[in-house]
Amino acid sequence: MTTAEAYVEFATREAYGVSPAYERLSQAVAVDEELLALLDTLPPAKRQPNLLFGVVRWLGGPVDDPRAFHDYALAHWPAVQAQIRRRATQTNEAGRCAVLLPVLAALPQPLALLEVGASAGLCLYPDRYAYRYGDQRVGSGEPLIECAASGLVPPARVPQVVWRAGLDLNPLDVTNPDDVSWLDALIWPEHEHRRARLRAAASIAAADPPLLVRGDLVDDLPALAARAPADATLVVFHTSVLYQVPAPRRDAFVRLVGGLPGHWIANEAPDVLRHDALPDPPGGALHNVLALDGKPLAWTRGHGQAMTWFA
Numbered sequence: 584m585t586t587a588e589a590y591v592e593f594a595t596r597e598a599y600g601v602s603p604a605y606e607r608l609s610q611a612v613a614v615d616e617e618l619l620a621l622l623d624t625l626p627p628a629k630r631q632p633n634l635l636f637g638v639v640r641w642l643g644g645p646v647d648d649p650r651a652f653h654d655y656a657l658a659h660w661p662a663v664q665a666q667i668r669r670r671a672t673q674t675n676e677a678g679r680c681a682v683l684l685p686v687l688a689a690l691p692q693p694l695a696l697l698e699v700g701a702s703a704g705l706c707l708y709p710d711r712y713a714y715r716y717g718d719q720r721v722g723s724g725e726p727l728i729e730c731a732a733s734g735l736v737p738p739a740r741v742p743q744v745v746w747r748a749g750l751d752l753n754p755l756d757v758t759n760p761d762d763v764s765w766l767d768a769l770i771w772p773e774h775e776h777r778r779a780r781l782r783a784a785a786s787i788a789a790a791d792p793p794l795l796v797r798g799d800l801v802d803d804l805p806a807l808a809a810r811a812p813a814d815a816t817l818v819v820f821h822t823s824v825l826y827q828v829p830a831p832r833r834d835a836f837v838r839l840v841g842g843l844p845g846h847w848i849a850n851e852a853p854d855v856l857r858h859d860a861l862p863d864p865p866g867g868a869l870h871n872v873l874a875l876d877g878k879p880l881a882w883t884r885g886h887g888q889a890m891t892w893f894a
Contacts, residue, residue: 586622586630587613593632596869597885602771604647605636611649618653621660628827629667633674633769638666641768671827673755674769675702676777677784678887679822679850680709681730684721685892686848686875688738690818693745695811695845699800699836700824701749703757703766704793705784710744712784726783733865734892735881745815747793750807754795757785777886800828801835808843817845823871823885826855841877849874850883865891 584592594609609632612618622630635656640646642662644655656663687694687709696707713722715729716737755762763785770777796807804819811817819840825833837856840847849856850871853864858879864870870882873890880894 586619589630590632596867598632598771599868601868602773604772605632607649608632608636608646608652611653615653618656621657621664625664625667631672633672634667634670635663637672637765637769638663638670640772641765642666646772670765671753672769673700673702673751673753673766674823675705675755675766675781675784676886677705677708677712677726677780678728678730678777679706680712681714681716681728681887682850682873682881682883682890683820683822683848684709684714684741685732685735685738686873686880687742687818688740690742690846691816693743693815695746695815695817696744696748697804697808697811697817697819698747698749699751699804699819699821699840700827701751701754701793701795703755703762703785703788704747704749704795705757705781705788706820706822707747707749707793708744708784708787710741711787712741714741726780728780728887730887731889732892733890735890746812748807748810749793749795750798750800750803751795752797752799754797756795757788757792800824801832801839804836804839805843808845811845817843818848819843819845820848820850822850823852825849825851847876849877862893 590609590613594606598606598609636646639656645651698707713724713727715727716732719737721737722741757763766781808817850873853861853872858872861879864882870884872879873881873883882891
């Protein structure tokens with residue numbers, strides 16, 4: 584897929600109906616020969632829309648007008664490309680816990696959670712957040728995470744978590760203002776509810792920090808998994824992470840995680856982690872597949888805003 588095609592796909596499958604600003608920007612970049620030429624000087628993994636848009640937002644540039652965005656990006660390209668090379672799309676969306684919760688609550692309790700690609704670890708607190716699935720509320724406190732769920736009986740209670748740890752090539756610290764500002768920049772422009780959720784989740788994590796380890800998802804996963812308490816159910820999980828991992832390394836991770844004790848929850852795009860005989864997704868928007876131990880269970884939206892259970 585060319586860089587231009589990637590931006591068209593982002594506009595039509597991810598931003599459409601979710602972020603008008605990013606839909607306009609993606610369509611504009613897809614036909615912007617000057618900007619495409621600059622993007623193509625970067626490694627393929629660094630050309631993605633979320634990373635470019637997040638960096639320009641973090642630097643204080645405009646993302647609400649395609650022409651102003653073009654002018655800013657070209658005029659400040661040395662700074663833009665430096666930050667693109669330095670940073671990664673480490674969106675840490677606590678809302679994703681809403682689609683993980685039905686699986687987590689059904690596993691033998693208590694749980695030892697280990698997130699691969701944990702960013703700042705905000706998805707390691709599914710027991711501390713509150714949820715609303717239609718008319719049913721689960722848990723208490725803030726943030727309150729809403730999820731449009733179909734084909735699913737929501738869990739009656741949140742899981743019991745006794746250990747939480749994360750593995751990331753570049754773990755972020757919710758007590759570091761620079762790290763938090765980057766997480767904020769990765770939130771799409773119109774999503775003020777997600778900014779409020781980030782602040783509430785970051786407050787919870789800062790008060791009781793998880794164990795975050797800098798490391799590789801293959802080389803360093805077994806040692807971290809071995810630190811989980813033996814009397815808890817180990818759950819290794821990840822959401823929208825493996826697309827950033829080269830295919831051979833991804834295959835090695837799948838072989839490794841399948842051999843660990845406990846359970847494995849994957850929430851990834853179907854072209855990244857393939858499953859046989861999936862039903863059609865609900866609509867043309869990009870969906871992830873939620874799977875437990877390799878068995879697909881549901882279609883989910885990327886920020887946890889909706890899920891369609893089919894298992």
